[in-house]
Amino acid sequence: MKVSARCKIPHKWLVMLALTALLCVPALSWADTMKVAQGNQSLYGDPNFSATPIAPVPQGAEVTVVSKSGDWYKVEYKGNSGWMHRGAFAQAQAPKAGGLPGMLFGGGVKETKSDEVALAGKGFTPEVEAGYRQQHPEMNFAQVDQVEGFQVDAAKLQAFIKEGGLRP
Amino acid sequence: MRRQPVFCAFLAAALALVWGCASLDYASIATIAVKTGVKATEAARPISDSEEYYIGRAVAARVLGGNRLYTDPQLTLYVNEVGQTVARKSTRPNTYRGYHFAVLDTTEPNAFACPGGIIFVTRGLVQMCGNEDELAAVLAHEVGHVANKDGINSISQARWSQVATTLGTETAKQYGGVGGQLATLFEGSIEDVFKTIVVNGYSRSAEEAADAQAVTTLKAAGYDPGALTALLTKMQAKQGGATGIYKTHPPTSDRLAKVKSLAPAGAPDQMEAVRSKRFQSLKL
Numbered sequence: 001m002k003v004s005a006r007c008k009i010p011h012k013w014l015v016m017l018a019l020t021a022l023l024c025v026p027a028l029s030w031a032d033t034m035k036v037a038q039g040n041q042s043l044y045g046d047p048n049f050s051a052t053p054i055a056p057v058p059q060g061a062e063v064t065v066v067s068k069s070g071d072w073y074k075v076e077y078k079g080n081s082g083w084m085h086r087g088a089f090a091q092a093q094a095p096k097a098g099g100l101p102g103m104l105f106g107g108g109v110k111e112t113k114s115d116e117v118a119l120a121g122k123g124f125t126p127e128v129e130a131g132y133r134q135q136h137p138e139m140n141f142a143q144v145d146q147v148e149g150f151q152v153d154a155a156k157l158q159a160f161i162k163e164g165g166l167r168p
Numbered sequence: 169m170r171r172q173p174v175f176c177a178f179l180a181a182a183l184a185l186v187w188g189c190a191s192l193d194y195a196s197i198a199t200i201a202v203k204t205g206v207k208a209t210e211a212a213r214p215i216s217d218s219e220e221y222y223i224g225r226a227v228a229a230r231v232l233g234g235n236r237l238y239t240d241p242q243l244t245l246y247v248n249e250v251g252q253t254v255a256r257k258s259t260r261p262n263t264y265r266g267y268h269f270a271v272l273d274t275t276e277p278n279a280f281a282c283p284g285g286i287i288f289v290t291r292g293l294v295q296m297c298g299n300e301d302e303l304a305a306v307l308a309h310e311v312g313h314v315a316n317k318d319g320i321n322s323i324s325q326a327r328w329s330q331v332a333t334t335l336g337t338e339t340a341k342q343y344g345g346v347g348g349q350l351a352t353l354f355e356g357s358i359e360d361v362f363k364t365i366v367v368n369g370y371s372r373s374a375e376e377a378a379d380a381q382a383v384t385t386l387k388a389a390g391y392d393p394g395a396l397t398a399l400l401t402k403m404q405a406k407q408g409g410a411t412g413i414y415k416t417h418p419p420t421s422d423r424l425a426k427v428k429s430l431a432p433a434g435a436p437d438q439m440e441a442v443r444s445k446r447f448q449s450l451k452l
Contacts, residue, residue: 140232165439166390
């Protein structure tokens with residue numbers, strides 16, 4: 001009987017160890033990945049647009065978010081580490097990763113109803129614009145959408161820069 | 169046996185923590201985190217990048233309400249390629265929704281930088297540019313206005329004070345107070361920016377700062393910075409009067425002298441011929 005009791009105690013502690021591991025391991029691996037939704041994006045050396053761009057990040061690329069500071073995310077992409085502004089992820093889906101996405105860094109920036117709620121109280125929002133458009137049908141927002149919808153293909157831009165002897 | 173309660177307590181706590189986390193609406197946590205981050209950064213500046221973007225969109229809509237868009241696909245692509253090439257080398261290579269360049273179908277030379285990154289150049293100004301480097305100089309100058317937030321800075325201080333007061337009210341916190349005072353302030357802000365960029369022009373100091381930035385940007389991008397000097401010299405010689413670009417971006421002697429000191433005319437590089445050739449292939 002004594003031998004049997006001694007065997008049960010280490011077994012319980014193994015369970016406790018496993019539970020502890022269950023709690024700790026996801027915390028270590030909960031690095032969010034976010035999809036870049038805008039074209040012509042770069043990694044920056046510091047969290048400001050004046051910093052030197054380190055490397056280009058194409059539209060649709062998935063980056064690993066390491067930390068967050070204000071509107072800036074410290075990310076890793078293809079062996080490079082640098083900062084990207086939250087605007088690069090606008091219209092992106094919520095971060096996905098093993099574990100509980102969004103808990104560490106607050107989730108992706110989405111131009112959705114929930115994002116509008118997050119922006120509420122900030123001032124000039126999509127809803128304020130909608131009110132303005134209703135009152136001013138003469139404003140040509142349709143063509144603004146057309147202008148904003150025009151994207152230069154990243155590969156074509158690189159070819160254009162190279163052909164003209166310019167700096168990428 | 170005495171360890172059994174300890175084990176049970178640990179097990180219960182661990183399971184409660186795991187289930188508790190799993191049952192939380194992480195979207196709510198995300199929203200709270202985003203809100204907190206926004207508030208922290210908003211305190212340090214008068215306007216967020218997203219607000220700047222929505223003002224810029226409305227200003228662009230106002231410009232396009234009175235001007236026709238020139239939709240030639242070749243020219244639109246070319247202007248965007250040159251624009252993106254300089255924008256990425258500017259002091260603000262990225263904005264909330266990026267830079268977008270478009271051509272207005274008028275022979276009157278002019279260019280407008282809407283807050284947030286929509287930049288218009290008229291067909292007349294593209295025609296006035298003799299080559300790609302001069303067009304790059306125009307676009308780099310306009311990117312400089314966006315980078316310096318010159319459009320946003322033209323919104324009257326009194327209006328900003330009103331915005332701050334309005335945002336403090338509970339009504340405004342409910343979906344931005346649409347239909348209320350905030351909408352009126354939005355309209356007023358657009359008017360302030362429109363009057364500055366289309367009618368009255370920027371201050372002399374804003375023009376000179378945008379010129380200085382354009383010279384730096386052109387050098388960084390590999391374009392000839394002397395192209396800005398060449399274009400301003402051309403504009404001054406034309407004596408265009410007090411309308412269009414001569415009103416919004418007056419090529420004064422002081423301005424020209426400062427640009428000359430920053431970017432003296434030099435010998436064109438070998439690739440300038442390639443760039444000029446693709447500029448000349450445009451249908452203007």
